[in-house]
Amino acid sequence: MANTTAVPRTHLNLAPRASAVKAVDDSLKMKHLQLVLKPSAQRQAALEKLITSQHDPHSPSYRKWLTPQQYGESFGVADADIATVSAWLEAQGFTVNTVYPNKTQIDFSGTAGRVRHAFATHEMVYTINGEKHLSNDSDIRIPVALQSVVAGVMGLNDFHPRPMHTKPQLARWNASKQRFMQTPASTAKSSKAKTPLSAFDKKLAQATDTPDAVNFTNGARGLVPGDLATMYGVDKIRKNGITGKGVKIAVVDSYDMVPADWSNFVQNFHLDSYGGTFTQINPAPPSGVNNCLDPDAVAGYTQDDGYDDGETLLDAEYAAAIAPGATIQAAICSSYDADFNATTDNFFGGVFIAASNLINGASRPDIISASYGFGEGATDAASKQAIDAMWAQADAEGISVFVSTGDSGSNPDFNGSVIYGNSYDGTSAVDANSFATSPHVTAVGGTDTADVLDGTSGQYFKVAKDLTKGSALSYVPEIPWNESCGNEVAAKSEGYNSNVKFCKDLFKFDTKGLYATSEAGSGGPSSIDRKPAWQSLVFNAAKDQTRDLPDVSLFAGSYGGYTYVVTCTSAYPCTPDFSGSTTLSGGTSLSSPMFAGMQALIDQKMDNSGQTLQQGNAAPTLYALAAKEFGGPTGTAPGTLAACNADNGATGTGACVFHNVTRGSISTNCYEESSGEGTLTNNCYFLADLSNYSINTIFGPIPIGAVQMGLTSTLTSPTGLNAKNEAFTARPGWSFASGLGSVNAGNLVKAWVAYAKSGK
Structure with missing residues (x-):
């Protein structure tokens, strides 16, 4: 040309x-x-200057949001x-x-x-x-x-994004054991169950090609909305009428759910009295040819066929679990038809179309939650620029956006499998979700409750469980969600002083790598977006120039696949006595809509206080509030940093906005072929040579042969692994493992309103 x-x-x-x-x-x-x-560069600079002032309580532009037309004319x-x-x-x-x-x-x-x-x-x-x-x-x-x-x-x-939820599990409630017991995979209408990791389980030593044999050996725990409301301080402000009423939350997805499932969920868990509503929409663009198609329609289904998308269902139900008075919209644009032909040819598929059409529409939501992701290394430059521009526009319009960071530790591309550098994104085991690294969204990572590994469940949960109202007694200490042998807290509970020794012994039993996994909350530095000023405000902020993930974290999953949340589906509806089969789920796809629900509580309280309902990106305010508890990037940390440690549980953290997660890591398994194609997996510390290894794909298992199995590291070519070079370790203040940690929603609402009024 x-x-x-x-x-x-x-x-x-x-x-x-x-x-x-x-x-x-x-x-x-x-x-x-x-x-x-x-x-132009001048317009982009002017946009960033405006957004900064929109979040500054001392600025005349504070929370003066734009319309799509104003945005287009100016920027x-x-x-x-x-x-x-x-x-x-x-x-x-x-x-x-x-x-x-x-x-x-x-x-x-x-x-x-x-x-x-x-x-x-x-x-x-x-x-x-x-x-x-x-x-x-x-x-x-x-x-x-x-x-x-x-x-x-x-x-x-x-390369469309992947939903950030764990594979749903199917189980039956056993009243005598007060646990859910797994339904055999041969009879369940659900996907294959994940396997727990216990180096000393006798069945693990006997296992060959059937890791499901030891799954749910001792049963599983299913958290319900009441548990989460108690754990995160939602219940106290709910009693005062703060339920998200008058606030619209949109969860953006690319497949439909059955709307009756949402009604079943809120009724079964006593949330229907708060007045929240649910609709499923296909948001069209403001003008021109419609690019948002109904997935059921293009696939030839109807709602009566009962086909649920587990991602959409989890998003919609658990946004309502936190904000039962809110207006919940599932905004759905199809990515594929029944023959798996693309209905829209853009990166991030229907999820991008749904979000973009909402942000540019006349009836915009106050909050968006997106539970999809793919690494920056697998995202072309044009797509990344479009994603960042879309989220910047949302921020300038006052829309609060929450995005899941991912479910595979230091690289979000490998949900449900093991990090393998010789894949879509090059050779590194470290990457960050390109959908979440924009400085105009709040990136939400995942935690696990620590009580199971600590042996303290009796301190935090009632012995006799109430599956409709919840059984949690208080806040429960949290650690980073990590299902691999890289979990130091699990290693310690098994009698090891390091995760390296734990993994080495595990692979002596598990020579085929059946228990290797990268399932964990994701975090890491952006290779594209620069660090916003607000992310440098807190103690232990990473000393880099990049946008770092996550910002905050909430419960997402557990070591050994022991704790999940209960969902209500068309195939397995919820009943008060839970006599039938029940679907259990998790992932950072759970964390993001839950935090979106918390933002709805903030928005309602702001509106009730005579201030602007819409808040734009939550992260600048979250970091400003965290700096008050954790201290700034220099100087001595205040006593509140230690007082707000998640390990304190309910003791001493009652006045804290944040629960600072300081134990564990998201360093997970990674591997590289010992023979065959490919380049060396960077950022992987190799621990064992395994034979007959295979990976699971949408087409089934693919034999790989001999591999080197290890744990992810921040070093390109690590010769050892420790807390300083794991990818990544939790620590006091901010960390790549859990960001600022989780929150007490009641205290967060109070602190947010006070900050908006005083700027302090």
């Missing part, structure tokens, strides 16, 4: 890790691509440039579907042949770890005249 220029990082470097490559047919339809526009691309770009797309044979009011994105459609001709790149099919993926094979090229306003095209690859 004459007079064109390449746009850097607009393709993924998959070729070294892919096989069976072939070009797609030129006639392949590419639906609802997003042309990402690039405002988007000029109308003349949009007209030029649109005319060029149409001249290349594309259909321009929608120009968004933010003036930073254009929705358009065409074919793979049109993409090849216009952008000088070929759409190819790659096979990676048994999965087929579509991606362009080179950076796109655009006319030189457009390079100042075009950042790239979103949708030239199909």
Whole structure:
């Protein structure tokens, strides 16, 4: 192409890790691509300055939010440039579907042949770890005249995000044992159960290819809304009428749930009297061709068919568990049809479309929760810019956005499996969720209750469980959620002085790696976004220049798969006596909507106090409040840092806003082939050589053969592992393992309102 220029990082470097490559047919339809526009540097700087002032209680712009149209006029691309770009797309044979009011994105459609001709790149099919993926094979090229306003095209690859929830478990309540007992996998209508990790369980030593044999050996605990309300101080302010009333929470997803399940959930757990409502919507763009399709409709289903998406269901139910008076919307835009053909060709699929359409619409939510993610290393530059721009717009409009950090420790790409550097994102076992690293969202990680490993459950839970009202007695000490042998608290409970020794002994029993896992709350530094000023305000803030995850954490899962939350599904509805089978779930997909519910409590209290209901990004205020308890980045930490340690449980933390998590880590298993394709997995400390190892994919197990198994590290080539180089260790103040920790919602609401009034 004459007079064109390449746009850097607009393709993924998959070729070294892919096989069976072939070009797609030129006639392949590419639906609802997003042309990402690039405002001037001056406009971007002005936007950041405005957002900073919108969060400053001393500024005249404090909480003076914008409309989508105001945002576009002040911070988007000029109308003349949009007209030029649109005319060029149409001249290349594309259909321009929608120009968004933010003036930073254009929705358009065409074919793979049109993409090849216009952008000088070929759409190819790659096979990676048994999965087929579509991606362009080179950076796109655009006319030189457009390079100042075009950042790239979103949708030239199909690496859609993954939901951040654990695989649902199916169990039956056993009243005599006061526990849930797993339903055998052969009869359950649920996915394969995760396995606990206990190096000394006799059945583990006997296990060969059936790790499910030891799952739920001693039963499982299912937390219910009443438990979480007690643990996080929600119950006390609920008694005062703070329930999220008048606040709209949107959970963005790409698959439907059965709305009656939400009603079953709130009725069974006595939340229906608070007046909250639930709707499931397919938000269309403000104008032009509709790019948001109903997943059930495109797949040929109806709600009567009873097909639930576990992600959507978990999001909607547990946002209501914390804020039962709120208006809950499940905003759904389909990513695929019944034949798994894409209904929208943009990275992050229907989740991005749903969020973008909401943020640019006339009836916007006050809060958004997004429980999806993929690593920055697997996200092309145009998609990352579009994601960050979308969240910045939401912040400027006053929308509070919460995003799950991930469910696989130091790299969010591996939910349900083991971190493997020779995969989508290059060679590193350390990455951060590209959906969460924007400085305009609050990133929510995951914790585990420590009572089981500490042997103190009797101190924090009633012996006789009440599964409709809850049995928690108070706040329960927390540690980072980590299901691997990298969990130091678990290692100590097994009699080891280090997780390294624990893992080495585990793999003496488990020579096939059946119990290896990377299931854990995710955290890590961004490789793209810079650290916002507010993230440097607290004690032990990372000494780097990058946006770091997470900001806060809430319960997500447990070591050994022992503790989950109860969900109500179409296949297995909840009943007061729990006589039937029950679905248990978890993950940071649980943490994010729960924190969104807490934000709804704040919003209602602010509104009741005569202040602005919408709060924008929560993180700047959260860090300002944390600095008061933890201390600043320099000087001596105040006594409240120790007083607010999560290990204190309910004793001494009653006045704290934050529960500072200081024990454990999210260092999990990682592996690299001893023979075969690939490059060495960076940031992995190898502990054992295993034989006959296989990985699970959506197509089933794929034999790998011999591997080196280890634990993730912050060092590229570690020669040892300790608290200083694990990826990552909890510590006093802020940490990559759990951010600022969890919160007492009642104290947070009071502190937030006081800060908004005084700026202190």
